[in-house]
Amino acid sequence: MVSEKKGMKLENTVSLFISRSAHRSSEMNKTGSWRFSLPVYKDKTAPCSAACPTGTEIPRVEMHMSRGEVRKAWEKIIWENPFPAVCGRVCFHECEGACNRKNLDSAVGINSLEKFIGDIALSESYTFDEVEGTTNKRVAIIGAGPSGLSAAYFLSKLGFLCEVFEKESEAGGVMRWGIPSYRLPKNILLDEIKRIEELGIKIHCNRELSIDEFNNIKNEFDAVYLGCGLGASISPGFEGESLLEEGSIFLKRVESEKMSLDGQDIAVIGGGNTAIDVARSLIRTGAKATILYRRRKEDMPAFIHEISAAEDEGVKIVELVSPTCVKHKGEMLEIDLQEMTTGDIDSHGRMSVRPLGGKRSLIYNKIISGIGNQIKDTWHSPDQNNSKMELKNSIIDITGDTPLVYGGDLTNKNQSVSDAIASGKEIAIVLDLHFKGDSDIIDSLEKCRVGVNAISFEIYRGGRKQYKEFVEFKNVNIDYFDKEDRNELPQISKEESINSFNEVEKNYTFQMAANEALRCFNCGVCNDCDNCRVFCPDASIIIEDGKRVIKTDFCKGCGVCVTECPRSAMGMEEEKV
Amino acid sequence: MNEKVMEGSHAISEAVRLCNVGVVSGFPITPQTHIIEAIAEHCSDGTMKAKYINVESEHSAMAAIVGASSAGTRAFTATSSHGLALMHELLHWAAGARLPIVMGEVNRALGPGWNIWTDQTDSLSQRDTGWIQLYCEDGQEALDTVIFGFRLAELVNLPVMVIIDAFLVSHTYEAVSVPTQDEVNEFLPAFNPRIKLDLENPQALNQMASPQYYMEMRKSMQLAMETVEDIYDEVEDEFHDTWGRRYGSVEGINLDADVVFVTSGTATTTCRLAIKDLTDKGESVGMLKIKMFRPFPAKGIQNALKNAGKVAVVDRNFSFGAGGIFAQEVKSSLCNLKDAPVVFNFIAGLGGRDITTDTFFEMYEKVNANDIPQTESEWIGINEQELK
Ligand code: SF4
């Protein structure tokens, strides 16, 4: 019936104007005019960084590590801390206690990752960048402990010429002599110190300074840093105390002598980390170790995991006993103990103890005091009569011609390696500000603050812009994160542990480290996940020169990007007209 | 072409089967259900290649085919009454997006009281949505209108509603001449939209339009509407060439008579009988069937009615507080005509009440008895007792 294709005769030529992007509509709608607040990319402060005494930008360290960029991860760390391999072993990692991830499953293994990254840097012989330019100012540093060496590191980076005076035969201070090698192998420490030395720092060992020498040095140098540490032991204050061996001396001996105390029964007095280190070292020399502590186990200032490791290795802990007298008993020593009981909570929130009726005596081959140290010479600490600036981790005295700065265990609330590093960094920045004639050092220092206590060298050098705004767990969009078991460091066998000074904890494999780093939320820093761009309903986020840019003509300020950012690396800012 | 006896609903389903439709969505509602039921069967037994989408409401039925049509496929759905009312928002969208969707609509009264019988108020309530509305008298017309409805819709980028009366067409078996697939393929070229979602040329459709542009978009719709009457005629020419049938946007019989009824839907069929009886008795009476309600063929109606004595519009629908809806539109078409005939308006057959030849005789008498119509519409067959 149909002879020709009549159907094709008619054509659609009607007016057809609808809104569509390929036309004009998406660009013709300047939805930006609706906006009253604008999303911004802003690096915020992660709780881990704020808790870290050195203020290390942990979220970025883990971001690099998760991508396998070990070198970049290391470079991030050394902005703030020249001792990653040491800290990865000995730091008591408050960062992990603050980690947001622990609200989902368990904290990121920040400390173990630091160890992994630090060790790769050593095995791959990463070196610090050479310092460009010099201030021609010379700084004398007294004490080659963690604060002195860190001060030398940061000062060198700022162009100061540093010389370090160390009373012992080798540098390292407490890291060298106070921390047993099953926690910190000697070669690791020496390698990290060597890398610092290579910045051009002179370290004079076996140079214990007298007060006269100190006064000469004051005249010779433009500034002096005193990081002398606590060189004298605290006397326990009971009859027969001279019969005790001092804990820090014992630890030093263990490090330098090949000691065997097979079968001996040895007591350690104290509840701090020194007592634990002594007890665990004793076990390794073949002795039986008993800790005598005047409060309860839960009141011990030592790190909890150290206490349980010690018990695991066979250290016995006798709580609530206070020594009153030590005397010879034939070849042995007898110690009289007053039994204690708990009282009220004291003003520091600690359980107080008071004597109970009972007394007992115990007999040991040897008794070691591990109750802590104190300042050795009065000139090691600031002159009471001079006016001083008291900072978080240091004290500076500029009353004389030569500025004197004090730091390390002398000034720090927490006596730890990472706090000592924080001291070294603080004094370096303070001296730099001083010599630049900064009119408000406290304020300038505050600008580099990360969280409450830490100071960032990277911020000081203008390399890192970070908002004080804090990322809390509720700011993390956990829809983007699944529960994942934490990767723990493998350990050597218990048998090997107690029979040698070999390091107890081994290291991650590369894959484990990358997996563990992937668990990190990267709180408050952009890791290029691109969610913001994908979710923007107005296609207002574009990539220009590899960076995300918000097109203000079209961003209507809905905030979808900010909500969908898994890690709170964005915020909305109200716009002033 | 072959003749088959089938329901009016299935005449529509049959037409859809022949039109190479890509997506059909549907939600059942009496008296429309047979349409989509048959299509669903065709899809499942493979006699139709469309993707059939079962949805949970009429709102979604229309939304689904808005999507399908935007993606460049021919799409169909059918509904009735409350279902159509629920679709209202999407009717605006389909038209505003200029999508050439065809929808079967079975006129049924809206509740309450709950009523499944025929009444045009459901579709006429949608008159401002931008859809072309074509009313049909019987199954054959419904089948034909679906086929050329797609052709028309795709030529003007506007959606088409093909409307039949509940039961009187939807459930009534009649002989229907069914075209062959080849004939339809010849008449209805493959759908080749001017705008569609296209992976090769990605674009967002139908987003925000500021005051700067919205008015032009609406004017564009109206410009397209203004071409519909002419294009409809040309499409019907082609249709007629193929199948020998034509309906016109309006159809007149004896338009110079003293009284000319204006009707739509199945009332037209009854009217044809009534005027034949009256003419046989020597009365001067004619009839104008309105098939196309949107766009309203005002010029055609002016032409058709300019020589009538009196005009009597029969409305199976009502706009409360105003009057019969066809009457309103007829009056407004005639109002600027010099010496326009007077227009009577009768309301009859709401909610499926029968309109018989007697109904027409009664209305005819009322028109003859008055020179000037009353202002209000006159309701036929009302039991005054119930209203006390
Ligand atoms: S998840 Fe990562 S960035 Fe967030 S607190 Fe923990 S270690 Fe820091």
Ligand code: SF4
């Ligand atoms: S999602 Fe897009 S439109 Fe919304 S605030 Fe972010 S950039 Fe602006």
